[in-house]
Amino acid sequence: MTVKNDFIPKGDPMRRFHWLFVLSVGVFIVGACNSSQPAPAAPPAPQFRLTASIKDIMDAIVDPSADVLWESVATIVSARGTEERRPRTDEEWATVRRNAVRLLEATNLMVMEGRHVAKPGEKSENPGIELEPEEMEKLINEDRPTFVKFAQGLHDAAMPALKAIDDKNAEGLLDAGELIDNACENCHLKYWYPNTAQADEAKKSGAANPKKG
Amino acid sequence: MHRRMVLTVAGVIAALAMSGPDRGASAQAAARGTIKGHIRLSGEEPGNPVIRMGKDPMCATVNRGKQVVQETVLASLDGSLANVFVRLQGTFPATPVPSEPVTIDQRACVYVPRVIGVRVGQTLQVRNDDEIMHNVHSLSVKSNTFNVSEPKAGMVQQFKMKDEEVMLRIKCDIHSWMTTYVGVVSNPYFAVTNKAGSFEIASVPPGTYTIVAWQERYGPVMKTVTVKAGATATVDFAYTGKEKPPAG
Numbered sequence: 001m002t003v004k005n006d007f008i009p010k011g012d013p014m015r016r017f018h019w020l021f022v023l024s025v026g027v028f029i030v031g032a033c034n035s036s037q038p039a040p041a042a043p044p045a046p047q048f049r050l051t052a053s054i055k056d057i058m059d060a061i062v063d064p065s066a067d068v069l070w071e072s073v074a075t076i077v078s079a080r081g082t083e084e085r086r087p088r089t090d091e092e093w094a095t096v097r098r099n100a101v102r103l104l105e106a107t108n109l110m111v112m113e114g115r116h117v118a119k120p121g122e123k124s125e126n127p128g129i130e131l132e133p134e135e136m137e138k139l140i141n142e143d144r145p146t147f148v149k150f151a152q153g154l155h156d157a158a159m160p161a162l163k164a165i166d167d168k169n170a171e172g173l174l175d176a177g178e179l180i181d182n183a184c185e186n187c188h189l190k191y192w193y194p195n196t197a198q199a200d201e202a203k204k205s206g207a208a209n210p211k212k213g
Numbered sequence: 214m215h216r217r218m219v220l221t222v223a224g225v226i227a228a229l230a231m232s233g234p235d236r237g238a239s240a241q242a243a244a245r246g247t248i249k250g251h252i253r254l255s256g257e258e259p260g261n262p263v264i265r266m267g268k269d270p271m272c273a274t275v276n277r278g279k280q281v282v283q284e285t286v287l288a289s290l291d292g293s294l295a296n297v298f299v300r301l302q303g304t305f306p307a308t309p310v311p312s313e314p315v316t317i318d319q320r321a322c323v324y325v326p327r328v329i330g331v332r333v334g335q336t337l338q339v340r341n342d343d344e345i346m347h348n349v350h351s352l353s354v355k356s357n358t359f360n361v362s363e364p365k366a367g368m369v370q371q372f373k374m375k376d377e378e379v380m381l382r383i384k385c386d387i388h389s390w391m392t393t394y395v396g397v398v399s400n401p402y403f404a405v406t407n408k409a410g411s412f413e414i415a416s417v418p419p420g421t422y423t424i425v426a427w428q429e430r431y432g433p434v435m436k437t438v439t440v441k442a443g444a445t446a447t448v449d450f451a452y453t454g455k456e457k458p459p460a461g
Contacts, residue, residue, distance in 0.1 A: 077282045078260030079290040129354060174265075 055118045061106040068099035073174040086170040100162045107155040150187040157183035246440035248414040253292040256454025264390045272322035293410025296328040301402035302423040310334040319347045324393035330403040338371045431456035
């Protein structure tokens with residue numbers, strides 16, 4: 001019994017060349033495929049360009065914005081008399097709202113990966129009472145989810161303020177100020193001055209732990 | 214002979230009289246000096262917020278019709294600052310610690326006075342004048358920690374001060390607005406400014422000292438003062454209003 005094999009060229013040099021060409025192309029394609037295997041991946045380019053420290057953000061955004069909210073509604077008594085302070089005009093409400101938005105979004109800025117607590121070499125202004133920046137950073141890095149929850153706690157505490165502003169509800173804004181104050185203080189007791197008596201009390205009462213989100 | 218003896222006896226009696234307790238005290242006073250001064254705020258007076266006592270209806274009732282303010286910066290129209298704690302820093306000869314306690318009242322849901330001084334080793338007592346439950350909670354970074362309840366009017370809690378601490382803040386956990394500041398110091402050379410912004414520290418041994426003023430919102434400022442026997446030195450302070458508040 002003979003087997004007819006038309007695939008194998010026999011005799012004709014032209015057909016032999018054709019076969020070699022096909023084989024070469026195949027080898028090239030296989031080689032090309034092999035060479036497209038992933039090389040060691042280069043690290044992705046940073047998505048954000050972080051410039052400021054957490055302390056900078058506190059100083060430049062969080063603190064002044066919270067001050068505007070806290071000071072926008074109050075009865076102030078001085079030697080000159082009594083002032084009923086609250087936003088009255090649309091522009092005054094708009095100013096307060098801008099600060100509420102800054103405060104809300106600053107909580108996201110604070111938790112961005114790679115942001116340091118302070119500039120290199122920066123020292124505590126009240127050593128012994130406050131932690132040094134590197135100690136704060138260590139605390140944050142040891143348990144980052146907790147730090148994120150504190151920041152989110154401030155965000156959530158500021159939301160009622162935004163709502164009160166949108167409703168032009170001065171009393172509501174005054175009440176919301178206390179929530180913001182508590183959120184700030186809870187985080188400070190954990191990371192800024194955790195060795196004070198206030199911090200000890202907060203630990204006992206559970207205030208120095210953020211709500212489980 | 215007899216006359217000489219009489220004169221001698223008279224001289225001894227006179228000498229004894231001159232060295233008696235009154236004379237000794239006045240001689241000692243003459244050997245000491247006094248520091249007087251005035252403290253003012255040169256910047257704009259920020260005013261103080263009215264305390265919202267609605268959280269505790271009983272406190273609100275006690276204060277009905279009144280505007281009770283958080284006296285963080287108590288300034289008069291001319292800027293005179295009350296409630297500034299002033300003290301001398303340095304080493305001084307030992308003086309007896311007063312046996313009488315220093316008293317702070319919880320009255321109408323605020324602490325009175327807001328700023329006070331006490332010696333290390335002296336007793337600080339806190340009295341509840343309200344038919345309202347308060348507590349007394351010191352936020353000490355030294356060994357002056359206490360946290361006790363005073364549920365009824367007339368109750369008094371006493372605490373012996375253990376460490377120098379400037380300033381020791383005391384609050385009431387039930388009424389978050391209740392705050393008082395105590396300067397716990399190891400020498401008797403301290404004072405708190407009155408409503409006219411004035412202070413006086415008497416019977417100071419002659420010498421050159423650092424004098425430190427502390428204000429609740431603006432923190433410490435210091436100067437050097439030289440005290441001479443039998444004289445009064447004057448030291449005035451002025452806060453701009455831009456000083457950083459104390460941390461914590």
